[in-house]
Amino acid sequence: MTKLSVNINKIATLRNSRGGNNPDLVKTALDCERFGAQGITVHPRPDERHIRYQDVYDLKSVIATEFNIEGNCQEKKFIDLVLANKPAQVTLVPDAEGQITSNHGWNTIQHQQYLKDIIAVFKDAGIRVSIFVDPDPRMVEAAATTGTDRIELYTEGYATAYLKNREAAVSPYVEAAKVAQEAGLGLNAGHDLDLHNLRYFARQVPGLLEVSIGHALICDALYLGLENTIQMYLRQLAG
């Protein structure tokens, strides 16, 4: 079964736009769980433009499903935040400063030693580690030498190419997933997955343990309601 982890960054974006507490991020996370989400994902960024560091503490104390914190482990503040909260999973993303959103995976060959060292820190704290990678077999093979438990395949390329030719779009992801399986790595995926492209991806990619979805899901919820939307995403994953 592939788990759905709802990324609630966009709820925080909306809240921050007026400075108050509407919508309430913690309540939304609990509602996502109540509506069937099997995990909650946040991606605090150094400028706190959506998720604030304090949000992570507030969420950690109430979330009953899998809590996944994504972010840039080259920031000391991020490492301290994760170690203080001990989520079920940390996903390491190589964001450059000022990026609008995540737009590439780790070069696991170039940063192999750095990743080994930082992954050991999180694993010593009992936190499962996933690293964000492009669907490139060389990057997946090198990821397997870092000690990470899982990889998260960056799916923006799939989402963009899906409407033109879905077979070609998913093919590198299927290959990357096979390499991950052979190497004993767990497999997550995320970025720009939506109600149109999710079912095909989940059916084609072997061993998919979890998807994290935020932007499209929260946009859909504006029209369809949050409970209904989460149920619709879960149905895409059910086959």
Ligand SMILES: CC(=O)[C@@H](O)[C@H](O)COP(=O)(O)O
């Ligand atoms: C890691 C990833 O794929 C991103 O999608 C991220 O979690 C979203 O971040 P933003 O909400 O800041 O665009």
Ligand SMILES: NCC(=O)COP(=O)(O)O
């Ligand atoms: N890891 C990907 C994620 O959490 C959500 O990405 P998106 O659905 O907001 O593009």
